[in-house]
Amino acid sequence: MSAVVFARHQITPAERLRDAGWVAFVALILGIPLIGLTTVDAGGSLEVSTRFGLLAACVVAAFGGRLGLRWMIDTMGARKLERQRADTGKSVGISPVKVVNVIGWIALGASIALPIMYSDNRYVVDTATTVLIYVMLGWGLNVVVGLAGLLDLGYVAFYAVGAYSYALLSTQYGWGFWEALPVSGGLAATFGILLGYPILRLRGDYLAIVTLGFGEIIRIILVNWTEFSNGPNGISSIPRPTLFGLEFSRSAAEGEQTFSTFFGIDYSPMHRLIFLYYLILVLALLTHAFVSRLRKLPIGRAWEALREDEIACQAMGMNTTNIKLSAFAIGAMLGGFAGMFFAARQGFISPESFTFTESAIILAIVVLGGMGSQMGVVLAATLLVLIPEFGRNFSEYRMLLFGAAMVLIMVWKPSGLLSHREPTLRLSRGGARNQDALEEAAQ
Amino acid sequence: MAYALQQLINGLTLGSMYGLIAIGYTMVYGIIGMINFAHGDIFMVSAFIAVTAFTLLAAADVTSVPLALTFVLIVSIFFTSAYGWAVERIAYRPLRGSTRLAPLISAIGMSIFLQNAVQLTQGARVKPIPPVIQGGLEVWSTPEFTVQIGWSQLLIIAVTVVMMVGFTWLITQTPFGRQQRSCEQDRTMASLLGINVDRTISFTFMLGASLAAVAGVMVTVYYGVIDFYIGFLAGIKAFTAAVLGGIGSLPGAMLGGLLIGLIESFWSAYLWAEYKDVATFAILVLVLMLRPSGLLGRPEVEKV
Numbered sequence: 001m002s003a004v005v006f007a008r009h010q011i012t013p014a015e016r017l018r019d020a021g022w023v024a025f026v027a028l029i030l031g032i033p034l035i036g037l038t039t040v041d042a043g044g045s046l047e048v049s050t051r052f053g054l055l056a057a058c059v060v061a062a063f064g065g066r067l068g069l070r071w072m073i074d075t076m077g078a079r080k081l082e083r084q085r086a087d088t089g090k091s092v093g094i095s096p097v098k099v100v101n102v103i104g105w106i107a108l109g110a111s112i113a114l115p116i117m118y119s120d121n122r123y124v125v126d127t128a129t130t131v132l133i134y135v136m137l138g139w140g141l142n143v144v145v146g147l148a149g150l151l152d153l154g155y156v157a158f159y160a161v162g163a164y165s166y167a168l169l170s171t172q173y174g175w176g177f178w179e180a181l182p183v184s185g186g187l188a189a190t191f192g193i194l195l196g197y198p199i200l201r202l203r204g205d206y207l208a209i210v211t212l213g214f215g216e217i218i219r220i221i222l223v224n225w226t227e228f229s230n231g232p233n234g235i236s237s238i239p240r241p242t243l244f245g246l247e248f249s250r251s252a253a254e255g256e257q258t259f260s261t262f263f264g265i266d267y268s269p270m271h272r273l274i275f276l277y278y279l280i281l282v283l284a285l286l287t288h289a290f291v292s293r294l295r296k297l298p299i300g301r302a303w304e305a306l307r308e309d310e311i312a313c314q315a316m317g318m319n320t321t322n323i324k325l326s327a328f329a330i331g332a333m334l335g336g337f338a339g340m341f342f343a344a345r346q347g348f349i350s351p352e353s354f355t356f357t358e359s360a361i362i363l364a365i366v367v368l369g370g371m372g373s374q375m376g377v378v379l380a381a382t383l384l385v386l387i388p389e390f391g392r393n394f395s396e397y398r399m400l401l402f403g404a405a406m407v408l409i410m411v412w413k414p415s416g417l418l419s420h421r422e423p424t425l426r427l428s429r430g431g432a433r434n435q436d437a438l439e440e441a442a443q
Numbered sequence: 444m445a446y447a448l449q450q451l452i453n454g455l456t457l458g459s460m461y462g463l464i465a466i467g468y469t470m471v472y473g474i475i476g477m478i479n480f481a482h483g484d485i486f487m488v489s490a491f492i493a494v495t496a497f498t499l500l501a502a503a504d505v506t507s508v509p510l511a512l513t514f515v516l517i518v519s520i521f522f523t524s525a526y527g528w529a530v531e532r533i534a535y536r537p538l539r540g541s542t543r544l545a546p547l548i549s550a551i552g553m554s555i556f557l558q559n560a561v562q563l564t565q566g567a568r569v570k571p572i573p574p575v576i577q578g579g580l581e582v583w584s585t586p587e588f589t590v591q592i593g594w595s596q597l598l599i600i601a602v603t604v605v606m607m608v609g610f611t612w613l614i615t616q617t618p619f620g621r622q623q624r625s626c627e628q629d630r631t632m633a634s635l636l637g638i639n640v641d642r643t644i645s646f647t648f649m650l651g652a653s654l655a656a657v658a659g660v661m662v663t664v665y666y667g668v669i670d671f672y673i674g675f676l677a678g679i680k681a682f683t684a685a686v687l688g689g690i691g692s693l694p695g696a697m698l699g700g701l702l703i704g705l706i707e708s709f710w711s712a713y714l715w716a717e718y719k720d721v722a723t724f725a726i727l728v729l730v731l732m733l734r735p736s737g738l739l740g741r742p743e744v745e746k747v
Contacts, residue, residue: 027537033522034494034564038500044497044573151544198728201735208478209686210731212679213724224717347511356675360551369550400559405550407534414541 011074018067018366027062031055086130087338100375100418107378111281125273129345129433131385132280138365138377139287140334145363147300149307149328153206154215155362157195160330160354162339162348167235167349177344181337188336189329196328200321215359218293220353234350237369241344243275276345283341287334288374294330303327304372329356370416380415444587444747448465450712451705456596456665458704459603463658464681465696466610467527467651473627473690473691474647475539480550481530482679484557485652488521490669491561491658494570497663501573511600511663519656526653528645529628530557536641554674562671570668576664599661604658613650614693627691676720680707683727689740698738 036055039046043299118124134313137159163185168177175183199210222229229235294300300325306313313320343349365384369376387405388398407416464486471479480567496515505511534549570738579593625633634640663678665667684703688695703723710722728736 024528028526029522033495033563034488037465037495037563037572039498040494041568045501046494046570048498048502050493117448145544151547191711192720198732202731206686206731206735209584209682210724210728212729213683216679217721220721222717297450348581357555359557364548364551369543373546396563397559400563403552403554403556403559407549407556410545410549410552411534411537414538414545 006409011070016067016070019070020063023066024059024063025248028055028059031058042276046372071309082407104328104375106374108285112336115262116279119270119274123271124271127389129273129280130276131382132284133342133345133386134365134381135378136280136284136287136338136341137335137362138369138381139291139374140331140374141362142339142374142377143291143294143303143334144327144331145366146420147295147307148303148324149296150324150327152211152214152328152331153356153359153363154211154218154353155331155335156356156359157215157218158191158335159342159358160218160351161188161191161332163343163353164222164229164235164339165336166340167238167344168229170239171237176239176338181340182338185333185336188339188395189333192328192330192332193325193381194225195323195332198337200324201319212356212359215354219351219354232351233350234348236348236417238343238347238349240272240347241276241279265385280341282346283337287337291334292374298402299323299326364406368406368416368419376416376418383417387402445583445585445590447709448583448713449590450597450708451589452590452592454705454708455701456599456704457708458701459599460665460700461677461681461684461703462697462700463603463606463654463661464677464698465684466657466693467684468685468736469649469688469690469693469696470623470651471519473686474623474630475535475546477535477543477546478550478682479530479535479648479651480547480678481534481553482558482655483681484554484561484674484678485523485526486655486659486677486681487671487674488526488557488561489652489656490663490673491565491671492522492656493518493660493663494572494669497575503732508589511575512660516657516660518658520653522650522651523656523659526746527648527655529647531648536644541685545642552578554678558671558674565671567671570648571668572663574667591610599665602657602661606654610650610654611693611721619643619646622722663708680720680723683723686728686737687727689737691735692739693740695737 003418032055035058036050036052038049038051040049041047056161085147111132114128115125115405127313137155140158141155143300144150144155161435162184165187166175166177166180167181169183170177195211195214223232295304302318303314305316305318306323306327310320315325342353361384365377368384369378369380383405384402388402467482467485469477471477471482472581486664493515496518497511500511500514503516515680516704530553534553535546538546538549576593576598577597578599579591579595581591583590614623622633622638622643623646625636625638626640630640633643658677662673680703681700684694684699686697686699687702688697703731706722710721714722
């Protein structure tokens with residue numbers, strides 16, 4: 001009995017039909033109250049109108065969709081099984097780490113070349129800038145969630161602190177982008193510590209709900225404290241960043257020069273967009289370099305240790321208070337920088353931009369990308385920004401599509417798109433050699 | 444004094460509704476240890492079903508209020524629990540046993556999906572229905588202020604009490620309740636003892652959704668106006684209530700709901716109404732700082 005082969009249970013067509021029929025039945029039940037019936041305003045009072053045609057179409061679509069999905073799962077499953085049988089004993093040739101590294105360099109090259117290739121396409125450069133803002137936010141949140149393992153549902157609060165501190169400093173006190181940059185980051189970090197301190201004892205979902213509450217508190221204060229933040233109307237005409245004092249406008253102020261006159265080229269509004277793009281690219285790359293370096297420092301290793309086992313950390317004599325607070329502060333600071341850039345780019349901010357949905361999107365980027373994976377964040381941010389953009393033609397469906405995509409990607413790849421977690425520390429060459437020697441000695 | 448009594452009544456009404464929703468959160472958390480973020484939106488869906496059902500009844504010239512309420516409750520509970528079942532089946536069951544964050548993200552996605560699905564199919568405008576129950580009972584009359592309990596408020600409190608009694612019976616006395624509690628304690632062991640864990644979890648979601656449906660009908664009756672966005676805030680408040688009471692504890696959820704309702708109505712009456720949500724969250728933070736496992740929750744002991 002050496003070759004026991006478990007035959008895959010073959011599903012008969014009748015079973016497939018029954019399965020799809022069941023799904024269609026569920027779709028019918030779910031569809032009746034929302035799709036089949038709807039209430040419309042008929043002169044002051046509501047009236048029920050029916051859409052049974054649409055409902056029938058949805059039920060048929062569910063039936064067909066289930067049949068197709070089932071067929072796909074079965075054939076793919078069979079193929080995978082065959083591949084596994086054929087593969088026994090062979091190992092994968094290329095390490096996934098190397099592949100990701102190569103893709104990273106390609107992505108970097110592409111992102112540097114993008115504004116040159118699309119120098120007259122406003123839309124592409126704008127969208128790419130948005131992607132990069134989310135990449136930066138994702139990398140910032142990755143410190144808190146991915147590395148330190150602290151679930152933060154209110155990250156948008158720090159984004160808001162950064163954005164509002166620049167907006168107020170520049171419109172009220174006339175500060176420039178570059179002077180305000182460290183101050184905004186510092187303020188956001190302070191808020192991170194302020195939030196972090198009282199909730200150090202909490203963990204897991206308690207932490208999640210308190211951070212969510214903190215994010216909402218900040219937003220509610222911004223909406224209601226009109227003297228401070230101008231309430232729901234927001235703050236407008238926030239000055240744009242300059243390039244060493246060179247403005248990106250058609251005409252310069254007294255005694256100043258614009259970018260175009262300084263370099264003796266014709267003025268084009270695209271210059272500013274491209275400058276903003278490169279600015280956020282540089283900021284994001286700095287963030288990446290900063291976080292990657294931190295991961296190799298004792299503090300970064302402490303974060304990862306904390307994520308894996310808090311009790312063990314305490315037993316090793318690590319100061320968990322400082323470790324958690326530093327993660328919150330650094331994550332918040334990066335969020336503050338991103339928020340500041342956002343304010344400078346938009347020129348207008350209001351509490352509308354800092355709702356819970358935004359926090360959810362940033363968290364989704366980190367988790368969908370694969371927690372702790374820097375490249376995963378890039379991939380997920382690109383996907384999540386582009387999905388609604390593709391849906392722009394049928395704009396009312398874009399958030400619907402977005403929600404469905406979040407569920408589907410999660411169900412398809414629960415540990416994230418790039419879940420491969422590389423060890424931050426490797427054995428040195430000497431260590432590896434010793435390891436070999438040990439193994440040889442053991443044999 | 445009279446004014447305070449009125450706030451007490453309003454707070455209890457509001458708190459009962461939060462409590463009903465909070466039970467759904469706490470049960471799901473107890474059994475699979477995840478925040479069912481879409482629960483608030485399930486509640487919102489149930490309110491829309493209630494509006495449709497009330498409008499249908501009005502078109503059919505049903506004037507008897509008890510009959511109408513019973514019909515709407517049954518219809519709403521039926522369809523809403525179908526939604527609860529489907530959400531679990533589609534978004535959470537495939538993720539069971541994966542990382543803790545995966546179902547949370549999937550739940551947030553589901554919440555966004557449901558919100559937009561309702562907005563698309565039912566329209567983004569607010570839905571008003573004519574008041575179902577009018578009038579009330581004058582409890583106490585002083586020259587400055589008359590304390591009144593609306594019939595709808597009485598109804599909400601009564602229904603909540605009935606639901607709680609029935610629910611406690613269901614969890615403590617029936618075979619289903621035993622299965623549910625055993626799954627909560629140890630899912631692997633429960634399945635080894637022949638309990639169908641998947642089915643128990645599905646039932647838990649349907650039960651939670653039914654309670655949310657009751658809350659949805661009550662909100663429709665009480666306020667008479669709903670929109671597709673009510674789920675978010677109600678969901679967060681109810682979750683706060685569940686955490687406040689100690690997540691995983693059923694009486695705790697109800698207690699937390701009542702407390703949140705009372706805090707909210709007293710705060711809006713005596714302090715700044717626009718900061719009432721801030722008050723809710725601030726009190727949550729305070730309670731968690733002093734008692735991290737909530738008011739009635741058992742502290743989690745972690746063994747190495």
